[in-house]
Amino acid sequence: MFTFLDAEWQNKIQTRFLKYVSFHSTSKEDVNKIPSTERQWKIANFIFNELINIGLTEVTLDENGYIMASLPATSKIDLPTIGFIAHYDTSPDFSGENVKPIIWNNYEGNDLLLNEETKFYLRVKDFPELKDYIGQTLITTDGSTLLGADDKAGIAEIVTAMEYLINHPEIEHGKISIGFTPDEEVGKGADLFDVKKFGAQWAYTMDGGEIGELEFENFNAGSVSIHINGKSVHPGYAKNKMINAGLLASEFNQALPKEEIPFLTSGYEGFFHLTQIQGNVESSFLQYIIRDHDLNLYNNRKKILLKLIEDFNSKYGKETFTIEIVDQYFNMKEKIEKCMFIIDLAKNAMQEVGVKPKIKPIRGGTDGAQLSYKGLPCPNIFAGGLNFHGPYEFIPVESMVKATEVIISIAKNIGKFPSAQKLIS
Numbered sequence: 323m324f325t326f327l328d329a330e331w332q333n334k335i336q337t338r339f340l341k342y343v344s345f346h347s348t349s350k351e352d353v354n355k356i357p358s359t360e361r362q363w364k365i366a367n368f369i370f371n372e373l374i375n376i377g378l379t380e381v382t383l384d385e386n387g388y389i390m391a392s393l394p395a396t397s398k399i400d401l402p403t404i405g406f407i408a409h410y411d412t413s414p415d416f417s418g419e420n421v422k423p424i425i426w427n428n429y430e431g432n433d434l435l436l437n438e439e440t441k442f443y444l445r446v447k448d449f450p451e452l453k454d455y456i457g458q459t460l461i462t463t464d465g466s467t468l469l470g471a472d473d474k475a476g477i478a479e480i481v482t483a484m485e486y487l488i489n490h491p492e493i494e495h496g497k498i499s500i501g502f503t504p505d506e507e508v509g510k511g512a513d514l515f516d517v518k519k520f521g522a523q524w525a526y527t528m529d530g531g532e533i534g535e536l537e538f539e540n541f542n543a544g545s546v547s548i549h550i551n552g553k554s555v556h557p558g559y560a561k562n563k564m565i566n567a568g569l570l571a572s573e574f575n576q577a578l579p580k581e582e583i584p585f586l587t588s589g590y591e592g593f594f595h596l597t598q599i600q601g602n603v604e605s606s607f608l609q610y611i612i613r614d615h616d617l618n619l620y621n622n623r624k625k626i627l628l629k630l631i632e633d634f635n636s637k638y639g640k641e642t643f644t645i646e647i648v649d650q651y652f653n654m655k656e657k658i659e660k661c662m663f664i665i666d667l668a669k670n671a672m673q674e675v676g677v678k679p680k681i682k683p684i685r686g687g688t689d690g691a692q693l694s695y696k697g698l699p700c701p702n703i704f705a706g707g708l709n710f711h712g713p714y715e716f717i718p719v720e721s722m723v724k725a726t727e728v729i730i731s732i733a734k735n736i737g738k739f740p741s742a743q744k745l746i747s
Contacts, residue, residue, distance in 0.1 A: 326486065326675070326727045335482045335722050339461070340423055341368075342410070342474035348418040349411035349508045356514055357387040357411065357504035365410050369477065369502060376485045378500070386514045387504035392521075393484050394497060401496025401736050405525030406483075406729060407689060407700065408476030409506035412468060415711040422464040429718075431456040436713070437465035444714055451532070451708060452716075459719040469715040471707030475722055476528035477502055479705060483729035495733040499525070503689055509650055512692035522698060524664050527690040528729070530704035532680075533721040536668055538658040538701040539683040540691045541592070542620035543650040546610040546627060548574065551642050554604045565638060567606035571599055574608065574643070577630055590615045590683060594623065615653055615683055651687045654694035654701070661699050663741035668703055671731035677724050703728060 327335075345365035350358040357363065370383040378391040389410075395401065412418040424436060431453055434444040442465030446452050463469045480500050487493055499522045503511040506529075530537060552567030578594050587593045592614030600607050612627075614620035624647055631643045658665065669679045690700030706721025 326730050327723055331482065331486060331726075332719065332723050334485070335478055335726055336459075336461075336719050338482060339471075339475055339478040339717075339722060342477060343421045343423060343470040345410075346419040346421075347411050347470075348414050349505045350414055351508050353508075356510055358508055358510070359411075362387055362411055362504045366502075366504065369410065369481070372481065373484075373500075376481070377488045378484060384516075388515060389502040390516075390520060391484075391500050392497060393487060393495075393500070395495065396487075396491050397494040397496055397737065399737065402523040403497040403499055403521055404732070404736065405499040405501060405520055405522030405698070405700075406480045407501045407503065407525050407527045407693070408473045408480055408529060408705070409503045409511050409689060410474065410477055411504050411507050411511075412470045412474075413472065413507040413711040416468045416713065417466070418468055418470055421467045421470055423469060424462050424464055426460040426462065429455055429458055429460045434460075434462060436462055440465055442466075442713065444716065449709060449714060455718045455720075460716050461719065462716040463713050465713050468710070468712055469707070469717065471705065471715060471717040472710040473506065473529045473705060475707050475717055475725070476705040479528050479722055479725040479729060483726045483733070486726070486730060487733060493730070493734050494737070496736055497521075498733055501525075506689050509687075511689040512696065515689070515693060515696070517693065517696045517698045520698065524661065524699040525690070525693065526664075526668060526729075526732070527688045527700055527702045528705050528725060529688045529690070530684075530702045531706075531710070532708055533704055533706055533718070533724055534672065534678050534680040535704035536665065536672065536679050536681050536701065537684045538665055538681075539615060539655040540651070540653055540687045540702075541613040541615055541685065542617050542652050543687055544612045544620070544624065545648045545650055546608075546612060547646045548608040548610070548631070549644045550574070550601065550606040550608070551644075552602075552604050552606065564603070565642065566603050568601050568603060570634070570638065570642070571601055571606040571608055574630065574634060575599070577634075578626070588685075592616075592619055592623065611650075613685075615655075617653065651691045652695060654691045654699075657694040657699050658701055661741070663739050664699060665701060667732055667735065667739055668701065668728070671728045671735060674731045674735070675724055675727040677728065
């Protein structure tokens with residue numbers, strides 16, 4: 323096992339991460355611009371200036387909030403350009419404003435009282451994975467916001483790794499491109515990402531969860547909007563006349579497979595997930611996301627929905643139900659399988675720094691899924707956080723340290739993989 327980072331560098335990672343989470347950078351659904359919120363510009367400008375200050379080159383921040391920069395090669399031989407990517411927005415699922423992190427040194431394996439006033443606890447019985455981090459330094463929320471480790475931990479790790487390589491020019495590596503995106507949490511992080519400008523042959527998103535995660539399979543994903551047109555009639559005279567759109571919304575949802583919901587699925591199992599329901603007698607609206615790793619199963623979910631719409635319109639009248647299905651992203655496995663040596667490189671890097679790789683499918687998506695279909699193969703590596711998108715989120719500092727070491731190890735070991743040499747143009 324080789325360890326790169328001493329206490330000074332570990333402190334840099336922690337300090338950098340705490341600075342990033344102080345910025346309110348929550349993105350917003352259903353906004354037709356990128357970034358979706360003005361508040362994201364503050365952290366974007368901060369990171370832009372930071373990259374210049376640590377000595378990176380070709381540092382840019384474009385009109386849509388995409389940050390890119392380069393670390394020039396130090397290798398005496400030609401090596402392919404690789405990239406590392408993370409996102410700086412946080413999820414709109416929970417408040418990301420006025421984050422007050424709490425640092426727990428030498429965690430003892432006990433329940434953590436995060437907020438004395440509200441009696442908000444992070445309890446071991448609810449989150450037994452806490453026991454995996456006894457003796458480590460944990461950073462938690464105060465119970466009133468999310469933390470933002472998704473994905474400000476990834477940014478802290480990438481920036482610190484680049485700073486380390488700048489300060490250690492004796493480590494030979496090829497050119498490294500880094501990119502930070504807005505709006506990943508609302509599914510738009512890769513929409514305006516300029517792959518040609520980025521200039522890498524492949525990249526890694528540092529956007530995974532617990533230590534050791536290495537992922538090159540993700541869901542095929544779609545969003546579904548269903549509008550229901552009712553007929554409002556005075557309830558006293560409604561017999562055989564009223565069409566209650568609210569009741570039809572409930573009936574439609576009950577017609578879907580009851581076992582195929584997030585609460586009852588895991589691993590490679592897909593689902594229908596009701597994310598929004600609203601309405602009244604006259605009009606109702608249902609919003610779903612649909613997910614499956616297998617493309618045929620994913621397409622079958624779309625067929626199930628379309629058939630239900632047909633059946634309900636046959637029962638209640640033409641155009642009572644209308645549906646829109648939008649494909650959001652596809653499983654990057656199809657693209658990564660053509661260059662599996664990039665997974666081997668990441669796996670070996672983890673092993674070199676003493677981390678056991680945990681290769682598993684993502685039950686979600688990352689910017690890397692869309693980027694892989696734009697011609698930039700982009701698997702996902704752990705950033706170290708757990709319980710994202712809510713007040714129970716936490717991250718062990720030691721996991722951030724290991725993620726940073728993995729980045730450095732990947733950079734210095736590319737030349738050991740003959741398959742990488744074939745990508746040099």
